[in-house]
Amino acid sequence: MKANWTISQNGVPNPLARALRACRFALAILALFSVVMNALMLAVPLYMLQVYDRVLTTGRLETLAMLTGMAVGALLVLGMLDALRSAIMARLGHWLTAQLSPVFLASSVRARLQGDDAGAQPLRDLGVLQNFVGGSGLAFLFDLPMVPLFVALLWLLHPQIGMLALGSASLLFALSIVNDVMTRKRILEANVAQIRATLQAEATIRNAEVVQAMGMLPSIVQRWQSVNMRSLDATQKASERAGFIVGVTKAMRFIVQIAALGTGALLVLQGELTPGGMIACSILLGRALAPVEQAMTAWKVFVAARIAYGRLKARLLMLPPEPKRTRLPAPSGRLSVERATYVPPAGTRTILHQVSLNVEPGEVLAVIGPSAAGKSTLCRVLVGLVQPSSGLVRLDGADLRHWDLDQLGSFVGYLPQDVELFAGTVRDNIARMGQGSDENVVDAAQLAHAHDMILRLPEGYDTQVGDARTSLSGGQRQRIGLARAVYGNPGLIILDEPNANLDQVGEAALAGAVNELKSRGAALVIVGHRPSTLAQADKILLLTDGKVEICGPRDQVLQRLRKVPVTTGAPATAPQTVPAAGVAWATGLVPVAAGPE
DSSP, rough: OOOOOOTTSSSSSOHHHHHHHHHHHHHHHHHHHHHHHHHHTHHHHHHHIIIIIIHHHOHHHHHHHHHHHHHHHHHHHHHHHHHHHHHHHHHHHHHHHHHHHHHHHHHHHHHHTTOOOOTHHHHHHHHHHHHHHHHHTTTTHHHGGGGHHHHHHHHHOOOHHHHHHHHHHHHHHHHHHHHHHHHHHHHHHHHHHHHHHHHHHHHHHTHHHHHHHOOOOOHHHHHHHHHHHHHHHHHHHHHHHHHHHHHHHHHHHHHHHHHHHHHHHHHHHSSSHHHHHHHHHHHHHHHHHHHHHHHHOOOHHHOOOHHHHHHHHHHHHSOOHHHOOEEEOOOOOOEEEEEEOEEEEEEEESSSSEEEEOTTTTOEEEEESTTSSSHHHHHHHHHTTTOSEEEEEEEETTTHHHHHHHHHTEEEEESSSSSSOOSSEEEHHHTTSSSOOOOHHHHHHHTOOOOOOOHHHHHHHOOEEEOOOOOOOOOHHHHHHHHHHHTTEEEEEEEESSSOOHHHHHHHHHHHHHHHHHTTTOOEEEOOSSSHHHOOOOOEEEEEETEEEEEEEHHHHHHHOOOOOOTTTTTTOOOOSSOHHHHHHHTTTSSOOOOOO
């Protein structure tokens, strides 16, 4: 796995390369430990050489005691260095994950906004990399370069033994290459199929209610099984091929050791080698071939780590980290859109076409239109989730692309159609999973008229929701989501169908929240067709097929739509003042014949 020390395309340093560069000192220490450890492994063959050639011939017990003590001491140091090397590798893998997991989590979020369905796969790839670095997978890479040293020592003991060692090491290395060629494609196929199967399983579990209620489980399991079987079949074939090569490798290693003993015995009989040299050669040869055999065993882990590393590097090249930007003053909420057009990156259909609008602080813009008109996409553009293909979106005169995203998020409130709560308490969710004060959390809940509803939950603000959730209705989640959107008194608030799951009480609470937000000077964009939404709007924008058909003051727009007089100056709490004809059109039951304004 060759590290990419370059920078990403937009000039931002590659975090993966930067993290690997920071590991160079630790890798150097590991390499030094490996050199010393392999040198200390010479203690056993040297001990056997001296015992056979000196102790047994002289009968000196003090020599045996001294040699034994030295060998034991060397092996104790070897064990200590091995433990330290394992600890360093484990900490290195932990450090890499701690440094890179936030980067890839943020990258996965941004990728999802662009339609990438990989989910948390980069984090799983990072886990594979951690297991390789922190486990025994990395150790053989440090031991492998020491093979020539042992071969050279064998050559010094006798050239014939050295030639045998060189030939056997070359043969085992060739087998490792054959193993890579025979299994690489299958391992990659298994990896890709496993990712698809995991994503399908996650989607099935996430939509468990729909799957179970409509009897979809057998069909979905069958579809998942077909993908999963491709992964299992590829894994099986790769394992069978690798197992065959590993078996041949082990057999060859034993044959080579027997050949070494036989050759050594022949050389002893010919007077060209001592008995101690024969035993030492056998031990040295076993040590010389051990890293190659270890590489064969760990090859699957190595290939998986290499594939994972390649995907991580490609992800950062495709989605480099956002550059740091100058932090701008807190906005008042003045929003303007200038001829914004949006075409999805992988699509050909224009979702938004030349959309322009303005919202001032303290104003409410209601966005209406039929289904698939682009209303939700407009909301995503307004909060910076996606960038327009052309045109500009400005907040207090500054292009959204010039804002630091984390800073911008603190000034914006957003309530999507489908409200998801995160694992944690109600308080955590309202505080946007931060460490906000209790006063600000309660203030946001009261502003959203959700305080009394939250107090009726089993543990009030400390009720666990999300993955460990207390069962909440759609309306409860929506009201908690509204409290999260207004937390911190943002200057710009975008609400996408905020009353879709609300009953009459919830809708009255929403109307009160909108009134309070207007009085605080927030600019609001609300997607919705209900009378209460239209009654509270200062402006209405009609969107059809991604184009602005009409945009202007509420009364003028409604009069133009249906040619029906509208009661002006109606209080926000009296949605019945909006004409029934306007309501019928707003719900998509009446076609609109008006042209663009």
